Amino acid sequence: MIATAPTRVFINGRIFEASDAQKANTGFAECMILEGDKISYVGSRSDKSVQDLIETGVEVVDLESRVVIPGFIDAHTHLLFFGLSQRKLDLTNCTSLESLQSAISDYAREHPELPRVLCRGWLQSSTGRLALATMLDNIDPHGRAIYVESLDLHSTWVNTAALEELPLDDAKELGEHQVPCDENGKPTGLFAEAGQTDIVWNFLNAQYTDEEQQAALQVAFDIYIASGYTGAIDMAMDDHAWDILKQYRKNHGTLPIHVAAHWLVRPTGDIAAQVDEAIARNKEWHPSSTPDFCVVGIKLICDGTVDGCTAALSQPYPSHNNLIDPLFTKEEMEMVTTKAAQANLQVAIHAIGNAAVKQAIDSIASTNSPTSRHRIEHLEVTNEEDAKRLGALGITASVQPVHSDPAILVDYQKLVGPHLWDRAFAYKEFLDGHACVAFGTDAPTARHLPLPNLYNATTRRSATQPHMTERTTPHQALTMSQAFYAATAGAAYSRFAETWTGSLKAGLQADFVVLDSKWTPETLLDDSVAETWSKGRRVYQAAQQA
Numbered sequence: 001m002i003a004t005a006p007t008r009v010f011i012n013g014r015i016f017e018a019s020d021a022q023k024a025n026t027g028f029a030e031c032m033i034l035e036g037d038k039i040s041y042v043g044s045r046s047d048k049s050v051q052d053l054i055e056t057g058v059e060v061v062d063l064e065s066r067v068v069i070p071g072f073i074d075a076h077t078h079l080l081f082f083g084l085s086q087r088k089l090d091l092t093n094c095t096s097l098e099s100l101q102s103a104i105s106d107y108a109r110e111h112p113e114l115p116r117v118l119c120r121g122w123l124q125s126s127t128g129r130l131a132l133a134t135m136l137d138n139i140d141p142h143g144r145a146i147y148v149e150s151l152d153l154h155s156t157w158v159n160t161a162a163l164e165e166l167p168l169d170d171a172k173e174l175g176e177h178q179v180p181c182d183e184n185g186k187p188t189g190l191f192a193e194a195g196q197t198d199i200v201w202n203f204l205n206a207q208y209t210d211e212e213q214q215a216a217l218q219v220a221f222d223i224y225i226a227s228g229y230t231g232a233i234d235m236a237m238d239d240h241a242w243d244i245l246k247q248y249r250k251n252h253g254t255l256p257i258h259v260a261a262h263w264l265v266r267p268t269g270d271i272a273a274q275v276d277e278a279i280a281r282n283k284e285w286h287p288s289s290t291p292d293f294c295v296v297g298i299k300l301i302c303d304g305t306v307d308g309c310t311a312a313l314s315q316p317y318p319s320h321n322n323l324i325d326p327l328f329t330k331e332e333m334e335m336v337t338t339k340a341a342q343a344n345l346q347v348a349i350h351a352i353g354n355a356a357v358k359q360a361i362d363s364i365a366s367t368n369s370p371t372s373r374h375r376i377e378h379l380e381v382t383n384e385e386d387a388k389r390l391g392a393l394g395i396t397a398s399v400q401p402v403h404s405d406p407a408i409l410v411d412y413q414k415l416v417g418p419h420l421w422d423r424a425f426a427y428k429e430f431l432d433g434h435a436c437v438a439f440g441t442d443a444p445t446a447r448h449l450p451l452p453n454l455y456n457a458t459t460r461r462s463a464t465q466p467h468m469t470e471r472t473t474p475h476q477a478l479t480m481s482q483a484f485y486a487a488t489a490g491a492a493y494s495r496f497a498e499t500w501t502g503s504l505k506a507g508l509q510a511d512f513v514v515l516d517s518k519w520t521p522e523t524l525l526d527d528s529v530a531e532t533w534s535k536g537r538r539v540y541q542a543a544q545q546a
């Protein structure tokens, strides 16, 4: 079938020919040829072989000076959660308790059919970091359970009706940080980290039907393709989400985008047994046999977030006396990373605070496997010497520029203090130290859109509130070329996929995006995806402008 697929010659394009992650500027080629599902040529149109081919009467597509880039690969996302989040009330724009309550109340009134009221996008600073069940009571006329997920997806705040339906027998054991309780030992309404994943998510996941989850996944894929993605790395896989993906693949024969997963290993229970489980999944779904649907490694969550005051910094938060410790001890983390590395799995460690980052790098260094492409997720605050160690140790800097948007960092500077603020989101240093930089969005903790993400990375200004003049550590900005590389080839490299996708080169899979773009950082928010192509087929085309 592939052999008979048409040959197409794309001309008059600006084909992004990035071959170097660090180069500040990259030139464009004008011509690209597809044969079947592969790219067979990128270069000059005046080449004799191109002329000869055109004369045989093959299809010639005039790109009219539009930009062609490799298909985006979201290097850190949560596809099923993203799909499910699309049907929750978005509270991202609520800046006070009153506006949040009234948004929920309006939504609840408009949706009497829902069994419970699910919301997302709560910024903890908008409610003064207070999250009591009583603050969400009496706002739904139908008295249903209300669940409000924080924007960073590390906490859920619930009302009294939700406390009544949740299984809370083991809640107290998780401790004050994860499930705050009153003097009688009753949870007061906030569930953070394991409190959220083990209690709230386990409960809510069981409420969805299989059909609802398949539909949610379809929504996620449709939105991703329309946004220009041809691949993703799903960054906290578990049995539940994997089964839903597997079922989707069985129903449809294939996934619309390629997906590599990192299996979540929690700091609770039998940790070694969880790693064994991940190793077994990797054997069963190995990238060498099913590269577009595979388990490539493990994921550890080493700390929380700055907004939740749970990121492990080298200093206490302003109103706290104690340091926040990483969620794994040094010994546990070294045991896990060593065990995974010996089985040839990639290790991905969520580390946001500089103390967590240091521990993560030390653990990876202890495995002595510099070619295994282990990775650290987020890397929001790093010590200068640690930023340099990434490249030296072959560690991928998996970062989400959308998390550096000044509009969501209102409290951040105060929480980390001026010294550490100066060290925030140090992308340029990671790149200068020769680390592979891979961009993701961490959807649904943030918007999934690739172009605003690149705007954050290149301008360091707010993509959601472009009128804001604040810039996040602007000296750490990347250039257009560096940023697009990180969002495509860098993300492919981070999962050992650069031999078959992630750049526009002869022999690689024809995964690409046609962009309407002026190709400057300042105009990225006006750019748009005109077409998405996957394996040589056009899978998305934007509606024609009248």
Ligand SMILES: [Zn+2]
Binding pocket: 076, 077, 078, 235, 442, 445
């Ligand atoms: Zn994530």
